[in-house]
Amino acid sequence: xxxxxxxxxxxxxxxxxxxxxxxxxxxxxxxxxxxxxxxxxxxxxxxxxxxxxxxxxxxxxxxxxxxxxxxxxxxxxxxxxxxxxxxxxxxxxxxxxxxxxxxxxxxxxxxxxxxxxxxxxxxxxxxxxxxxxxxxxxxxxxxxxxxxxxxxxxxxxxxxxxxxxxxxxxxxxxxxxxxxxxxxxxxxxxxxxxxxxxxxxxxxxxxxxxxxxxxxxxxxxxxxxxxxxxxxxxxxxxxxxxxxxxxxxxxxxxxxxxxxxxxxxxxxxxxxxxxxxxxxxxxxxxxxxxxxxxxxxxxxxxxxxxxxxxxxxxxxxxxxxxxxxxxxxxxxxxxxxxxxxxxxxxxxxxxxxxxxx
Amino acid sequence: xxxxxxxxxxxxxxxxxxxxxxxxxxxxxxxxxxxxxxxxxxxxxxxxxxxxxxxxxxxxxxxxxxxxxxxxxxxxxxxxxxxxxxxxxxxxxxxxxxxxxxxxxxxxxxxxxxxxxxxxxxxxxxxxxxxxxxxxxxxxxxxxxxxxxxxxxxxxxxxxxxxxxxxxxxxxxxxxxxxxxxxxxxxxxxxxxxxxxxxxxxxxxxxxxxxxxxxxxxxxxxxxxxxxxxxxxxxxxxxxxxxxxxxxxxxxxxxxxxxxxxxxxxxxxxxxxxxxxxxxxxxxxxxxxxxxxxxxxxxxxxxxxxxxxxxxxxxxxxxxxxxxxxxxxxxxxxxxxxxxxxxxxxxxxxxxxxxxxxxxxxxxxxxxxxxxxxxxxxxx
Numbered sequence: 008x009x010x011x012x013x014x015x016x017x018x019x020x021x022x023x024x025x026x027x028x029x030x031x032x033x034x035x036x037x038x039x040x041x042x043x044x045x046x047x048x049x050x051x052x053x054x055x056x057x058x059x060x061x062x063x064x065x066x067x068x069x070x071x072x073x074x075x076x077x078x079x080x081x082x083x084x085x086x087x088x089x090x091x092x093x094x095x096x097x098x099x100x101x102x103x104x105x106x107x108x109x110x111x112x113x114x115x116x117x118x119x120x121x122x123x124x125x126x127x128x129x130x131x132x133x134x135x136x137x138x139x140x141x142x143x144x145x146x147x148x149x150x151x152x153x154x155x156x157x158x159x160x161x162x163x164x165x166x167x168x169x170x171x172x173x174x175x176x177x178x179x180x181x182x183x184x185x186x187x188x189x190x191x192x193x194x195x196x197x198x199x200x201x202x203x204x205x206x207x208x209x210x211x212x213x214x215x216x217x218x219x220x221x222x223x224x225x226x227x228x229x230x231x232x233x234x235x236x237x238x239x240x241x242x243x244x245x246x247x248x249x250x251x252x253x254x255x256x257x258x259x260x261x262x263x264x265x266x267x268x269x270x271x272x273x274x275x276x277x278x279x280x281x282x283x284x285x286x287x288x289x290x291x292x293x294x295x296x297x298x299x300x301x302x303x304x305x306x307x308x309x310x311x312x313x314x315x316x317x318x319x320x321x322x323x324x325x326x327x328x329x330x331x332x333x334x335x336x337x338x339x340x341x342x343x344x345x346x347x348x349x350x351x352x353x354x355x356x357x358x359x360x361x362x363x364x
Numbered sequence: 365x366x367x368x369x370x371x372x373x374x375x376x377x378x379x380x381x382x383x384x385x386x387x388x389x390x391x392x393x394x395x396x397x398x399x400x401x402x403x404x405x406x407x408x409x410x411x412x413x414x415x416x417x418x419x420x421x422x423x424x425x426x427x428x429x430x431x432x433x434x435x436x437x438x439x440x441x442x443x444x445x446x447x448x449x450x451x452x453x454x455x456x457x458x459x460x461x462x463x464x465x466x467x468x469x470x471x472x473x474x475x476x477x478x479x480x481x482x483x484x485x486x487x488x489x490x491x492x493x494x495x496x497x498x499x500x501x502x503x504x505x506x507x508x509x510x511x512x513x514x515x516x517x518x519x520x521x522x523x524x525x526x527x528x529x530x531x532x533x534x535x536x537x538x539x540x541x542x543x544x545x546x547x548x549x550x551x552x553x554x555x556x557x558x559x560x561x562x563x564x565x566x567x568x569x570x571x572x573x574x575x576x577x578x579x580x581x582x583x584x585x586x587x588x589x590x591x592x593x594x595x596x597x598x599x600x601x602x603x604x605x606x607x608x609x610x611x612x613x614x615x616x617x618x619x620x621x622x623x624x625x626x627x628x629x630x631x632x633x634x635x636x637x638x639x640x641x642x643x644x645x646x647x648x649x650x651x652x653x654x655x656x657x658x659x660x661x662x663x664x665x666x667x668x669x670x671x672x673x674x675x676x677x678x679x680x681x682x683x684x685x686x687x688x689x690x691x692x693x694x695x696x697x698x699x700x701x702x703x704x705x706x707x708x709x710x711x712x713x714x715x716x717x718x719x720x721x722x723x724x725x726x727x728x729x730x731x732x733x734x735x736x737x738x739x740x741x742x743x744x
Binding site: 114115116118173174175177179180242246253256257265 | 541
């Protein structure tokens with residue numbers, strides 16, 4: 008079984024979350040903006056920790072056991088059901104990510120080009136990353152993190168003289184509801200919480216500590232980027248479909264103008280890591296059902312389904328929006344992270360062979 | 365042998381992706397636009413493009429820096445997109461805005477609806493948000509077609525003029541990002557630099573001549589250079605500018621503004637909005653012009669500071685009278701400050717803030733400090 012350190016894993020999760028944030032389209036979701044967005048991130052930290060608590064408590068006695076392994080310990084049927092459910096959820100996130108990327112690229116960079124080439128190439132590269140293994144992707148993530156942080160520092164430095172804090176107003180100007188709603192939506196979008204429970208068998212180190220660092224890291228990143236956007240471009244960001252991309256476009260340092268291509272490369276790397284991670288876990292879930300010997304066949308099948316579904320969703324945007332809206336309700340996340348663990352402990356555990364004898 | 369053949373086949377197959385996955389446009393098939401002008405006449409958008417052509421002005425070599433290296437395309441359409449397509453069709457080159465330096469909006473277009481023109485460029489993925497956006501005194505076409513012989517293309521000269529005006533504080537904002545963000549802040553008012561054509565020694569030149577006052581997406585008035593300076597002083601962005609103040613019976617003094625800052629805080633006084641504005645500036649006294657031939661000495665400094673403060677007040681009042689009191693236009697970010705410091709008041713009066721501002725009072729505290737006086741010593 009491939010093993011990576013907890014730090015490597017949570018770096019990958021950090022990158023996954025940052026990709027969602029950079030390619031967000033504010034108009035597609037009801038969420039807090041501006042100063043309310045800053046306050047809602049505090050709730051994101053609180054909500055994330057709260058919803059993961061029950062799962063951590065349930066699994067605390069099961070060292071190195073993930074949610075699916077725990078389900079199989081309870082019963083074969085529960086294990087089968089969990090493996091199927093999480094395979095579908097992970098696959099849907101992988102597909103969502105591919106569509107997200109294709110729509111972003113064909114809106115912001117290549118508006119006259121077809122989605123097909125981006126969907127196919129992106130998925131093929133992600134599949135290859137899964138084929139190479141978890142350790143390779145984890146090592147690659149370290150490089151991607153350094154590049155990402157470097158590009159963010161560059162953006163902040165180049166926009167430093169535009170800073171104006173007049174845009175920082177009371178987060179409760181529109182009431183408490185936008186702040187609470189913003190916090191909830193930010194959590195609902197964080198499918199990475201599900202990955203934490205599934206990757207436990209592949210991790211070396213203290214998972215809970217790593218998770219806390221991840222939550223705080225995501226908070227720092229999102230808070231910082233919203234703050235920079237508010238204080239530099241201000242309301243200009245509201246007029247853009249991809250506000251962070253607009254901020255990146257504006258960043259100029261010395262003679263380096265139009266650095267948006269550089270940021271694009273980094274975000275593409277991060278998007279690939281995210282797809283690879285979810286395809287990996289989908290593959291592992293299906294290996295429980297069909298056997299580990301068929302993992303390459305499973306991977307090819309996953310690739311085919313991802314390409315097909317991504318092409319359809321990218322073409323029929325209303326269907327994609329419906330899927331995205333469903334994700335934003337939080338139902339898939341709460342089922343995976345709250346409902347399933349609670350149901351599993353209600354199932355009587357299997358008696359060990361020694362007890363039967 | 366088989367492995368060698370496979371290796372050769374693999375290396376050759378790597379050349380396939382070099383052909384590219386998408387439709388490509390060669391550089392020679394692109395019109396690399398340097399400046400674009402938008403006019404509006406007879407319900408149609410009239411666009412003028414100045415694009416880079418190395419041998420566009422009859423240069424003998426592939427690229428001649430002494431020539432003007434540009435061609436002009438004119439097109440029109442019911443929408444800007446249509447006009448751009450027509451330009452592409454007419455010229456046989458794909459319009460490319462990636463290197464565009466200037467967007468000039470004609471006066472008629474600005475008076476009709478500035479946002480109609482700006483929205484297209486704001487949504488264009490090729491354009492950089494920092495491109496200069498200006499309003500022409502007459503038609504945008506005249507500015508864009510002017511063959512100004514400075515720089516590689518005429519648009520470079522216009523960009524240079526805009527850069528200088530921005531750096532020396534004769535212009536407030538002036539970039540597309542500034543205009544769009546102010547139009548979106550809910551009070552729909554912005555000042556956009558005005559550009560005009562002039563003749564110097566028989567050659568065309570452009571200059572920034574004040575600004576246009578935009579309210580609710582339409583140009584409602586013009587702003588003089590003093591009014592623009594009043595706005596910049598109010599916002600505390602006057603550093604690196606120069607200023608001349610008259611000294612009663614002593615001539616005039618030239619100052620260089622080293623640092624400038626402004627803080628504004630609104631408060632309520634018997635239900636009326638009052639803005640406390642503190643402006644601080646640190647200047648260097650560079651020159652004293654006097655018929656009596658006076659030198660720069662410490663004794664003159666308090667008088668210069670006093671006159672500077674008076675002049676700043678005058679400029680700010682000019683700006684206030686034209687923008688807020690004349691047209692109810694909030695160029696000075698009063699709405700943002702009310703939202704920040706008096707959120708309850710803002711929520712209560714968000715639909716009639718304009719009326720609140722017109723009745724509001726201003727309390728200015730202007731502190732001018734002269735910290736440097738140059739190297740000349742008094743002979744006495």
